Amino acid sequence: TQLLEQSPQFLSIQEGENLTVYCNSSSVFSSLQWYRQEPGEGPVLLVTVVTGGEVKKLKRLTFQFGDARKDSSLHITAAQPGDTGLYLCAARTSTNAGKSTFGDGTTLTVKP
Amino acid sequence: EPEVTQTPSHQVTQMGQEVILRCVPISNHLYFYWYRQILGQKVEFLVSFYNNEISEKSEIFDDQFSVERPDGSNFTLKIRSTKLEDSAMYFCASRSGTSENTQYFGPGTRLTVL
Numbered sequence: 328t329q330l331l332e333q334s335p336q337f338l339s340i341q342e343g344e345n346l347t348v349y350c351n352s353s354s355v356f357s358s359l360q361w362y363r364q365e366p367g368e369g370p371v372l373l374v375t376v377v378t379g380g381e382v383k384k385l386k387r388l389t390f391q392f393g394d395a396r397k398d399s400s401l402h403i404t405a406a407q408p409g410d411t412g413l414y415l416c417a418a419r420t421s422t423n424a425g426k427s428t429f430g431d432g433t434t435l436t437v438k439p
Numbered sequence: 440e441p442e443v444t445q446t447p448s449h450q451v452t453q454m455g456q457e458v459i460l461r462c463v464p465i466s467n468h469l470y471f472y473w474y475r476q477i478l479g480q481k482v483e484f485l486v487s488f489y490n491n492e493i494s495e496k497s498e499i500f501d502d503q504f505s506v507e508r509p510d511g512s513n514f515t516l517k518i519r520s521t522k523l524e525d526s527a528m529y530f531c532a533s534r535s536g537t538s539e540n541t542q543y544f545g546p547g548t549r550l551t552v553l
Contacts, residue, residue: 357540358540358541360540360541360542362544367528367547367549368546368547369443369445369530369544369545369546369547370482370530370544371544372541372543372544375540375541377540415482417482417542419540419542425470425487425534425540426472426484426487426495426497427472427474427482427484427532427542428484429474429481429482429483430481431481432481
């Protein structure tokens with residue numbers, strides 16, 4: 328069974344602070360996605376990373392895929408209350424059907 | 440922007456009843472998935488579907504579950520005899536093709552079994 332471990336599970340910070348969320352596995356994945364999920368809604372895609380060492384930026388969010396494609400991080404600069412939510416990492420194997428395995432998620436609260 | 444849609448948004452049923460959850464994947468996508476998320480728990484894979492057959496299924500997807508693509512647009516999940524523990528959010532997802540890594544998720548159907 329391929330497991331994705333996210334840390335921290337909960338994170339509460341003040342507006343303006345920086346934070347990093349981690350997603351780790353002992354397995355190698357062909358790709359990894361970061362999603363954001365609001366209560367009662369489906370996961371909304373933020374980014375897909377494919378290449379080991381890849382870094383992608385989405386405004387104040389920076390995503391990195393580990394060189395060995397076993398781990399990833401999400402860094403948010405100058406967090407805002409609108410960033411509050413559940414952040415999920417999900418990874419796919421290289422099989423064609425390629426189900427996604429999800430981490431437990433990180434619940435982020437940004438206080439004004 | 441194309442998106443995955445699901446109906447109904449909320450389904451309440453009695454234990455032992457059959458339910459059908461419906462999904463319309465993004466047009467021209469070839470791979471289809473069902474996931475579920477029990478309240479407070481992680482998103483779990485149920486089944487993947489490609490070329491009109493199941494590609495992979497998890498241990499959760501037992502004989503009570505079935506999937507079907509009855510026409511060119513709909514993708515359904517049927518639970519024959521619902522149990523209390525089937526209560527969860529059910530998400531449909533689709534992916535365009537072999538070279539595409541991203542699955543796009545629908546808004547989900549909240550199933551409540553009483």
